[in-house]
Structure formats: C-alpha cells, structure tokens
Amino acid sequence: MAIKIVEEEIKNPEEREPPGNVIFTYIPEKSSDESLQNFVLQQLQNSGIGRIDGHITSNEEKVDALHDENLNLYIDRHAADEIIEHCAIMAKKGLEALGFLVGDLYIWKGERYSVVHEIVTGELESTAVSVKFRRDEFENLFDKLDEIEYDYVLIGWYHSHPGYTSFMSSIDMDTQSRMFNREFHVALVIDPINLEFKAFRISNGKCIEVPYAVFEE
Numbered sequence: 001m002a003i004k005i006v007e008e009e010i011k012n013p014e015e016r017e018p019p020g021n022v023i024f025t026y027i028p029e030k031s032s033d034e035s036l037q038n039f040v041l042q043q044l045q046n047s048g049i050g051r052i053d054g055h056i057t058s059n060e061e062k063v064d065a066l067h068d069e070n071l072n073l074y075i076d077r078h079a080a081d082e083i084i085e086h087c088a089i090m091a092k093k094g095l096e097a098l099g100f101l102v103g104d105l106y107i108w109k110g111e112r113y114s115v116v117h118e119i120v121t122g123e124l125e126s127t128a129v130s131v132k133f134r135r136d137e138f139e140n141l142f143d144k145l146d147e148i149e150y151d152y153v154l155i156g157w158y159h160s161h162p163g164y165t166s167f168m169s170s171i172d173m174d175t176q177s178r179m180f181n182r183e184f185h186v187a188l189v190i191d192p193i194n195l196e197f198k199a200f201r202i203s204n205g206k207c208i209e210v211p212y213a214v215f216e217e
C-alpha cells in the first residue's frame with residue numbers, strides 16, 4: 001500500500017488551461033436551488049434510477065458555512081455520475097455512501113485549481129446517518145488507489161446525507177480535519193433525495209462552501 005500523493009506535484013502543479021467544456025456550474029448563494037436539483041435529477045435519470053423517495057432524519061449537527069465565489073474545483077462528468085448513482089443506490093437501501101475523490105492539481109495564470117477525474121469506493125459500514133471507513137476497508141480503498149495508472153492526488157472525499165440535505169456536520173468537519181487537511185481538500189456532500197450536491201473545504205478551522213464545475217472531456 002502506497003499513497004502516491006506526490007509532494008512535488010502539490011508544490012509544482014502542471015500549468016494547464018482549466019477544462020473548457022463545462023456542462024454545469026454551481027456557485028453557492030448565486031446559483032438557484034432549482035438549477036442544482038435539475039442537474040442532479042438529470043444525472044439520476046441518465047443512470048436509469050430517476051427520482052427517489054425517502055424521509056430519513058438525522059441528528060447530525062449542521063455547521064454554518066461561509067461562501068467562496070472563486071471557482072477552482074472541476075469534476076469530470078463521469079465521476080459526478082458515479083457519485084450520484086452510488087449515493088442514490090445506497091439511499092434506496094436507507095444507507096449513506098462514501099468514497100474518495102481522485103484527480104490532479106493544476107495551475108493556470110497563477111491560479112491553482114483541482115480536477116476530480118475519478119472516484120474510488122468500496123463496501124462500507126454504513127447506516128442511514130453515519131458512515132465509517134472500516135479499518136480493513138480503508139486498506140482496500142488504498143489498494144484500489146494503487147490500481148489507478150497515473151500519478152494522482154487525493155482531492156478529497158464524498159458522502160451522502162440521504163434525505164437530510166447537503167451540509168457539513170461537526171462529525172464531517174472532524175473527519176475532514178483529521179484525514180483531508182490540505183487547503184485544496186474538498187468534501188462533497190450529496191443528498192440524492194432532495195437533489196443536492198454541494199462542495200465544502202475547511203479554511204482556518206472554518207467551513208467554506210465552494211463553487212464547482214462539472215465538465216465533459
């Protein structure tokens with residue numbers, strides 16, 4: 001098991017123009033809820049799942065988030081599809097989903113940005129309101145990372161809140177701080193029932209909701 005997060009790559013990312021073929025952009029506080037719901041619903045319909053029902057309640061405590069308007073997170077459409085599909089399939093069973101975001105860091109005109117190229121996930125110890133990396137499963141996830149054929153950077157993680165909206169809870173903040181503590185590390189929180197898909201980072205201990213763009217290669 002080797003974590004291939006290359007320090008060099010983080011310090012000296014490749015100079016490259018951001019993805020041009022953007023099919024959806026979400027900017028917190030600016031984009032409408034409706035546009036986001038339409039996007040998620042479209043992905044659910046594309047994967048043959050469609051709208052799903054459910055009313056799972058959670059006592060996860062919501063942490064207030066600030067908002068950032070600078071777009072520097074790009075997600076490959078196939079990765080977004082897989083995330084939404086995974087979260088929906090698990091939600092149908094009344095369970096949360098969780099996985100890693102794998103990609104790369106780039107720089108363009110002095111601005112850094114990250115790209116999620118693919119996801120890695122596995123069987124998880126999951127209940128509707130808490131999802132844990134099992135210790136042995138964690139190893140499996142890292143083994144799967146080893147199968148990816150390019151040098152990658154772990155961009156962050158995703159998990160679902162089936163039916164109780166997309167936000168960072170204090171437990172999520174704790175997970176993020178412990179395991180994904182680089183400034184570019186992102187947490188995606190997906191609610192496949194309320195059709196929400198939001199991105200968060202932690203900066204100076206504060207929760208920041210950040211914009212993202214979904215692109216087609």
Ligand SMILES: [Zn+2]
Nearest residue numbers: 060161169172
């Ligand atoms: Zn959560």
